[in-house]
Every structure is written in structure tokens, then in C-alpha cells.
Amino acid sequence: MMIDPGHFLDSLRRRGVDFFTGVPDSLLASFCAYVDDHCADGQHVIAANEGNAVAMALGHHLATGSTAAVYMQNSGLGNAVNPLTSLADGEVYRVPMLLIVGWRGEPGIKDEPQHRKQGRITRPQLDVLEIPHWVVQGDSDIEAILDEAFSAMANTGAPVALVVRKDAFGDYQGQRKSAPLSALLREDALRRILDLAAPDDLIVSTTGKTSRELFDLRVARGEAQRDFLTVGGMGHTASIALGVAMRQAGRRVICLDGDGSLLMHMGAMAVIAQQKPARFVHVLLNNGAHESVGGQATAAPRVDFGKLSDAVGYAGYACADTLDSLSTAWAQVAEANGPVLLELKLRCGSRKDLGRPTTSTWDNKQAFMEAAGD
Incomplete structure (x- = not known):
């Protein structure tokens, strides 16, 4: 009942x-x-x-x-x-x-x-x-x-x-569907980013399916887990990445953020720009939806993130909606002097067999800290 x-x-x-x-x-x-x-x-x-x-x-x-x-x-x-x-x-x-x-x-x-x-x-x-x-x-x-x-x-x-409590409400499937911003899936975009990133880059990923997909991709690639998976604390991923970048000035820090997460505490962008971390790549995975909790629409498709990033003081901006344009956009911003925003326009969707991290949060933290200390 x-x-x-x-x-x-x-x-x-x-x-x-x-x-x-x-x-x-x-x-x-x-x-x-x-x-x-x-x-x-x-x-x-x-x-x-x-x-x-x-x-x-x-x-x-x-x-x-x-x-x-x-x-x-x-x-x-x-x-x-x-x-x-x-x-x-x-x-x-x-x-x-x-x-x-x-x-x-x-x-x-x-x-x-x-x-x-x-x-x-x-x-x-x-x-x-x-x-x-x-x-x-x-x-x-x-x-x-x-x-x-x-x-x-x-x-x-x-x-x-x-x-x-869990399972209190009966099932109802919403009729409003967010229009896909492109044909590109988030997991495919993440796979390409891992191909493009340098071995010593430090990655901080947002909560929800993004971190789950990143974890699975590392397993599939036979690579050691070294990324910080922000499994909770929605909206704080960019600030965590900034804290890392301020103490790892020689390393590129890649922040994998979601549109719902970025909108939740968007003021963090102004602080990131103020601090000017030299090798900070803020990747916005924008599918216009709170996909991990039901796919409800966000306000992100109405936001011009290029103008926003310029207004707060980011050093550069690029946008992509295919794997080829992602590679091109990465080449444009990855070596910029200062924080840059790379917006990836995506469609909703994930694998039905998508797992969850099998390591503990403590192990994840330790693995990231070891990678940061290399």
C-alpha cells in the first residue's frame, strides 16, 4: 500500500x-x-x-x-x-x-x-x-x-x-521531459576527458551518476582509483576542487560539475575567478536535469554560461556537444592561464547496469591524497 x-x-x-x-x-x-x-x-x-x-x-x-x-x-x-x-x-x-x-x-x-x-x-x-x-x-x-x-x-x-520514508509514494511517471541539449551521453564525454587528461591531473567529480560513471570507467580502463568522488554535498564540488588547486599550483585540476550542482551554489564561480588558480578546468556536464533523482528540469538551459564565466572573471570558455567538438574545445582551454569553463551539452541517460563505487569513502580519500602527493 x-x-x-x-x-x-x-x-x-x-x-x-x-x-x-x-x-x-x-x-x-x-x-x-x-x-x-x-x-x-x-x-x-x-x-x-x-x-x-x-x-x-x-x-x-x-x-x-x-x-x-x-x-x-x-x-x-x-x-x-x-x-x-x-x-x-x-x-x-x-x-x-x-x-x-x-x-x-x-x-x-x-x-x-x-x-x-x-x-x-x-x-x-x-x-x-x-x-x-x-x-x-x-x-x-x-x-x-x-x-x-x-x-x-x-x-x-x-x-x-x-x-x-522510502517507498511511501506510489509510482508516477512525469509527462514533462527535458529536451536533450545534444546527442552526447555523459559517460561517453567522461571517457573522452580521461583520454585527454594527463596522467598527473587531479580530478574532483560531483555527486550522483557522474562519480559512479567515473569510478566504472577507471575500472574498465584497468586504472587505479585516484579521483575524488564527491558522493554527497551537492553544490560543493567546485569549491573542493578550488581548495585542491590552491595547494597544487603546478598540477592541472579538473572539476567535473553538474548543472544542478553548479546552480546550487553558483557564487563559488566568482570566488574561483577571484583566486585565479592557474590550471583549473571547470567542466560543466549540462544535461538540463536533476538526472540522478528523477530527471526533473533545471534552469541551466536558460543560462548563458559563456557570458557568466566571462562576467565573473574566468580566463576562458568553450562549449561542446559532440566528442569531436569536445576534443577541439579541450585543446582551446586546457592550457589556459587561469580558471576556464568547459561546458558540455548532453542528453540524459545512463547504463541500466551502472554500479556504485565499491571502495569506501575513506579509501577514496586516501587514494586521492596519495595521487596529489605524487
């Missing part, structure tokens, strides 16, 4: 929720897809990060007096803590909103290493934030839970949360 996404959306609407925003999560994928298909323009916004979503929900309430729903993976609570405590909280502006939080890493449920700590502390974290919350699973009496949640929200005038 599972919760029907359509029934859940109708239940929220009956209680006055008329705006939805957040960052997609795999546990909430069916609900997010249903919202995207069944909300009018302006009623649903996929945010750059969870803090942005909380702020939009606050602005919506200021303008209309009504309540918004903010969805996120539990890891996104970190991005949301500041606006939740310093703005929406009952001791500050008292802004009601419903948080819908996917519970990755729930204790007792097998999950990836980056989710275990957050899963264990999710409910205590909400307790510390003094946000009343209810656990939702497939056989929950969702109407009773919503009655309690909205009653609490009416009493406090502040946020409440639903913590959603």
Missing part, C-alpha cells in the same frame, strides 16, 4: 497549499513529478537550493497570506537551516510552511554512506530546530497526519515537516 501522489496533492490543496517549491529527491520523485505535471505556471518552482525554496515560500506567504509546501531530501536541511531559524521561525517572522522531507539513510534501511549520518540525525535535527514533524509511510493515514500537521501550523504560525 502506497500513497497516491494525486490524492496527496489534492489533500494539500484542500488545506490551502497553492505553491510548491524545492529541490528534487529520489524518495519524493513520484510526488515531484505529479506536482510538475498538475500545477499551473507559477505554482511550482524547482529551486537552486533548499534555502532558496524556503525563502520563496516565505515570500509567497508575505504576498498572499497562504501556505506553501517545500520539498527536499533530508541532506538539504543543511541548506535550509538558516532561513528556517532566522526568518520563518516562530520567534522571528512566524511564517507557516509545510516541509516535505525525503528520509534517505533511515536507520535500519540500507543506503549509501553519504546518507547514513544525515538519516540518523534527521528527526533529532528537526527536534533541535523545534519543527514539529510526522513520519509518513505507504500505509499512513495521510489525512489524519495532515490534520495534525496543519493544526500545529495554525497554532504556531511556523513551519512543520513530514518526514517521508
Whole structure:
């Protein structure tokens, strides 16, 4: 037994929720897809990060007096803590909103290493934030839970949360598909980058399928694992790579970033440009989607990253959408003096048998540090 996404959306609407925003999560994928298909323009916004979503929900309430729903993976609570405590909280502006939080890493449920700590502390974290919350699973009496949640929200005038367990929502396949930006697949692009990179280049890759594909490619090539796989911390890959580059001035550092990741903390680009790492290649793998958590669209296809990189002070920019143009673009930027952005326009898609890293995060860290010390 599972919760029907359509029934859940109708239940929220009956209680006055008329705006939805957040960052997609795999546990909430069916609900997010249903919202995207069944909300009018302006009623649903996929945010750059969870803090942005909380702020939009606050602005919506200021303008209309009504309540918004903010969805996120539990890891996104970190991005949301500041606006939740310093703005929406009952001791500050008292802004009601419903948080819908996917519970990755729930204790007792097998999950990836980056989710275990957050899963264990999710409910205590909400307790510390003094946000009343209810656990939702497939056989929950969702109407009773919503009655309690909205009653609490009416009493406090502040946020409440639903913590959603794995497989709580029934299946729903979204009808909106992001138009492919090219015919090029991410894994093929990564394979070509490994061909083009020098043996002593240091690679930092973003969370999700990018790091999984990079790991598999190293295995297929019979090469030792030496890349830093940022399996968690979405949005921070470029800053990690900058930290490496600032202490490895003689080495080329390749940052493999995703469009959702780059958008999440795009201000990092300005800091990278300010620091001027001499051999920093920022590769943007842009498929216009949050592919790893359901394929929901990002705002990236609307962004002119060439103008953006120039505006913040990058030393160069190139764009490619085929393997041949990738090789040409690499030749244009790989030896530039200063940070450069290489945008690769891609289509969504990955192998059905795509695995996950078989080494521990600790082993990954050690292997990267050894490579950096060579």
C-alpha cells in the first residue's frame, strides 16, 4: 500500500497549499513529478537550493497570506537551516510552511554512506530546530497526519515537516521531459576527458551518476582509483576542487560539475575567478536535469554560461556537444592561464547496469591524497 501522489496533492490543496517549491529527491520523485505535471505556471518552482525554496515560500506567504509546501531530501536541511531559524521561525517572522522531507539513510534501511549520518540525525535535527514533524509511510493515514500537521501550523504560525520514508509514494511517471541539449551521453564525454587528461591531473567529480560513471570507467580502463568522488554535498564540488588547486599550483585540476550542482551554489564561480588558480578546468556536464533523482528540469538551459564565466572573471570558455567538438574545445582551454569553463551539452541517460563505487569513502580519500602527493 502506497500513497497516491494525486490524492496527496489534492489533500494539500484542500488545506490551502497553492505553491510548491524545492529541490528534487529520489524518495519524493513520484510526488515531484505529479506536482510538475498538475500545477499551473507559477505554482511550482524547482529551486537552486533548499534555502532558496524556503525563502520563496516565505515570500509567497508575505504576498498572499497562504501556505506553501517545500520539498527536499533530508541532506538539504543543511541548506535550509538558516532561513528556517532566522526568518520563518516562530520567534522571528512566524511564517507557516509545510516541509516535505525525503528520509534517505533511515536507520535500519540500507543506503549509501553519504546518507547514513544525515538519516540518523534527521528527526533529532528537526527536534533541535523545534519543527514539529510526522513520519509518513505507504500505509499512513495521510489525512489524519495532515490534520495534525496543519493544526500545529495554525497554532504556531511556523513551519512543520513530514518526514517521508522510502517507498511511501506510489509510482508516477512525469509527462514533462527535458529536451536533450545534444546527442552526447555523459559517460561517453567522461571517457573522452580521461583520454585527454594527463596522467598527473587531479580530478574532483560531483555527486550522483557522474562519480559512479567515473569510478566504472577507471575500472574498465584497468586504472587505479585516484579521483575524488564527491558522493554527497551537492553544490560543493567546485569549491573542493578550488581548495585542491590552491595547494597544487603546478598540477592541472579538473572539476567535473553538474548543472544542478553548479546552480546550487553558483557564487563559488566568482570566488574561483577571484583566486585565479592557474590550471583549473571547470567542466560543466549540462544535461538540463536533476538526472540522478528523477530527471526533473533545471534552469541551466536558460543560462548563458559563456557570458557568466566571462562576467565573473574566468580566463576562458568553450562549449561542446559532440566528442569531436569536445576534443577541439579541450585543446582551446586546457592550457589556459587561469580558471576556464568547459561546458558540455548532453542528453540524459545512463547504463541500466551502472554500479556504485565499491571502495569506501575513506579509501577514496586516501587514494586521492596519495595521487596529489605524487
